[in-house]
Amino acid sequence: MQQTHTLHDLGRVHFLGIGGVGVSGVARLMLARGVPVSGTDAKDLPVLAELSALGARTHVGYAAENLGDADTVVISSVIKPGNPEYDAAVERGLRILHRSEGLAAAMDGHHVVAVAGTHGKTTTSSLIAVMLRHAGLAPSFAIGANVAGLGVNAEHGGGRLFVAEADESDASFLNYRPDVVVVTNVEADHLDHYGTAEAVAQSFHAFASLLPADGLLVCCADDPGAHALATRMRRERPDLRVQTYGFGDGADRRLVDPVHEGGRSECTLEWGSGEQAVLDLAVPGDHNLLNAAAAFAVGLDCGLEPEEAVRGLASFTGASRRFDFRGEAAGVRVYDDYAHHPTEVLAALRTARAVAGEGRVHVVFQPHLYSRTREFWRGFADALSLADTALVLDIYPAREQPIPGVSSDLVANALNTDGGPAAAAEAPARLAAVAAPGDIVMTIGAGDVTELGEEILAALRGTARA
Structure with missing residues (x-):
């Protein structure tokens, strides 16, 4: 400890x-x-x-x-x-001290809500912070991206609540002492640190085990890893309050009748003996409805009435680099997303499909880390094949040195759609050449691919002038 x-x-x-x-x-x-x-x-x-x-x-x-x-x-x-x-x-x-230990010191004396998960933790922690601030509870927060509606990614709010995005990448979230834990999902990732999927799952178990007696654990029932964690903690820690959420019948809070239209999402949330609320979000996608359901559970635990929680969630307009609208040119909308795991890429593209309607979806993807590409190149290729066009850039190495035999060609050569390998300098023109009014273009990845958004818009404007 x-x-x-x-x-x-x-x-x-x-x-x-x-x-x-x-x-x-x-x-x-x-x-x-x-x-x-x-x-x-x-x-x-x-x-x-x-x-x-x-x-x-x-x-x-x-x-x-x-x-x-x-x-x-x-x-x-x-x-x-x-x-x-x-x-x-x-x-x-x-x-x-590691950054996480410094953050733990800043949390001292607060009622800490810690949000963990292989994906979705930034958006979910943002939803919670926006909801609590909207209700006048003046939360402190520390989130891994700037959040529209909050202005910054970290703030001392002055209230008793502290909302923290809990990073599992190096197990540093074990430095926190949470009172509430949200787990959006548990999947194999960061295997350069953990080695095995089992070690990832065990780290999340250790994190949930930090909860005190009568602490609250909120898990997504639709995700096998998070569902398994909820089941295990109910067995091992009967002193905890464990709640689940999801679209499936077995969830404590069940989402039904989802509707996606015009970049918005709506569904009914049911729980207890006939209680329900309508989630109406200004962000698209089933994954965001799930994230909002987790935030709703936290809101009720913090003393909000269901109507207060719903109003606060409705005021959320997104976190930076999470299906982030960058602009429109020549009738083509351009979005940016931080997705860097196959499940995240698939969620982003499903959302793009829903928003595009009859339009097509074109993507430029930048793999992040050699180790992650080695482990998940097949999954990336499968997810990207949901797009009509997928261009794959060189790997963004971040902290890593090259691994022999590992390159972005592993992904590009396994695609089952138009596109293939591309240099960053040529990608904007190639996308502008295939995009038509009503289509969506996305930049996807955790590296500097985000910088191509303005270049793609400029290329589209050039196409329009031509």
Whole structure:
């Protein structure tokens, strides 16, 4: 069990990788709580100016002297020995915490709602935070993306509730002490860390086991992994309250009669002895109705009336890079999505199909990580084959070195649709050449493929002028 810290323990805190979305969020929270904050990033990102305006001392480029008089150093997962500030912190004997441990300190004293899952945790935690804020409960939150309606990805709200997206990628979510846990799904992913699907499932079990007596566990009954977790926890921890949600008959809260139209989604949510509510969302897709059902369960547990919870969920307009509308040109709508697992890609494309109606769907996909591509290339190809056109870029390596024999060609050569391998520079023109009014174009992946959105729109405008 990890040692827990309070903000009072930490003294002056210096962040390495302070420009990252997760680390910058923790820095925002600490600044709002009066903690002296400094930090360094390799790039001069806009968020550094934002943090400086809040009172942080920021630096671009790592150097040992940037540590100043720090007592504690908080690092992102990409910071390793050899970084001059990290090495200097070790030499000085400073307390070094992972980002998740820093976030755990910022959560101290709150009623913590932690949202985990292989997919959907960003949107679900965003839905919960928007719903609670709409109800006037002033939640604090830390989410892995900027959220329309919240303005930022992390904030100290001043209320007793804290909503946190709990990252399972390196098992760092085990550093939290949640009062409520939501598990949207449990699938094989991050096998570079875990090794096996069984180890992934065991990590989620360990996370749910952190709940105190009378804590609440909310799991998706439609997902085999999450359903198995709910079943196991009911058996092992009768002191917990375990609730499930889903479209299937066995869910405690059942979604029925879904309707998708004009980029919106609606369904009826049934539970108990005839109780029901209508979920009316400004975001499309069955997966978002499921995410909203999980958020609804949390809202009731936090004391909201069903009508209050429904109104708050209806005000949600999306999280950054989650079926994110980038613009329209020549009658073609362009969207961007962070999907980087086959299940996520399939969900994004099913949503695109529903929104496109009679139109076609064209995709440029960038695989993320060599290890993930090695494990899931067949699944990616199957999911992408739902599109009318799928262009596959080179792998975005992020933190990894190449793996012999692993390339994006594994995905591209297994496609059962038009398209194939593509260079980023040529993708916008190729998509503009095949897209017609009423079609949808999507950029999909967790890397820099998102930057192609504006280029695709420009190419479409050029096609329209021609």
